[in-house]
Amino acid sequence: MSAERYPLNWLRGSTPSSFAKGYGVDVFTYNRDMIHSLSGELTQKMGKFLFVGIGGVEFKVMVPATSESKLPKLGDKIVVYTFLHIREGGADLYGFLTEKELSFFELLISVSGIGPKSAVSILSVAPVDQLMAAVSRGEAEILQKSSGVGKKTSERIVLELKDKITADGDEVSVKVMESDNDVYDALINLGYSRRDARNVLDKIDTALTDTGDRLRDALKKIKN
Structure with missing residues (x-):
């Protein structure tokens, strides 16, 4: 039997603990945002949403x-x-595969004018390590690849967050980021979809740093 679609109306008139107890499961980790994580079965993938089934309930989560x-x-x-x-009028659940992504998302929405959907859009541009490295170095251009984020907004994000971020492997991350920007643009110019071009970047051999080598590796893997 498929899991029930649950629209999060349980927030009205009930507590998360009573909700979980009612379904016989202990699935929530709490922080100031009430639900810190969901652990369950991946039941569906639908565009920018995934569905997590837990104890007969299916949660709809927007992801980068x-x-x-x-x-x-x-x-x-x-x-x-x-x-x-x-x-x-409702509630939305945004999800991330790592706590680092969640932390960066929370930093982004702390910036004036950046809402949850804009923050997810920014996290869809590149891996979180590359985004953090770019912001820490004052590189705003990569943020402008996100839908709805222009020059002024990207510069405001960098201005407000630059001193709040410590990016591990800063130099390497930025070099790879710059290379991947070129690889991405090259794939688009060759006729590949934005979705395929974006997804293949994560499959490129991490030992490769030269743009030409990374592009050749991407071309091999984008067809598989």
Whole structure:
């Protein structure tokens, strides 16, 4: 039997603990945002959403596009770190495969004018390590690849977050980021879709740093 689609209306008039107890499961880790993570079965993938089944309930979670190539097979277990955004008329659940992505997402939405959807869009541009490295070095251009983020907005993000981020492997990350920007543009010019071009970047051999070598490796793997 497929899991029930649950629209998060349980937030009204009930507590998460009573909800979980009612379904006979202990699945929530709490922080100030109420639901820190979901651990369950990956039941569906639908565009920018994935569905996590837990105890007969199916949670709809919006994830960055960069998560797509890292998802397990349908039916396998998945852990998603989440941010619950309560808005007028409903609630949205945003999910990330690592706590680092969640932390960077929370930094992004702390910037004036950046909402959850814009933050997810930014995280869809490149791996989180590359984004953090770019921001820490004051490189705003990569953020402008995100839909709806222009020059002024990207510069504001860098200005507000630059001193709050410590990027591990800074020099290497930035070099790879710059190379991948060129690889991505080259693949688009060759006629590949944005989705395929973005997904193959995660499959490139991490030992390769030269742009030409990374492009050749991408061309081999984008067809597989």
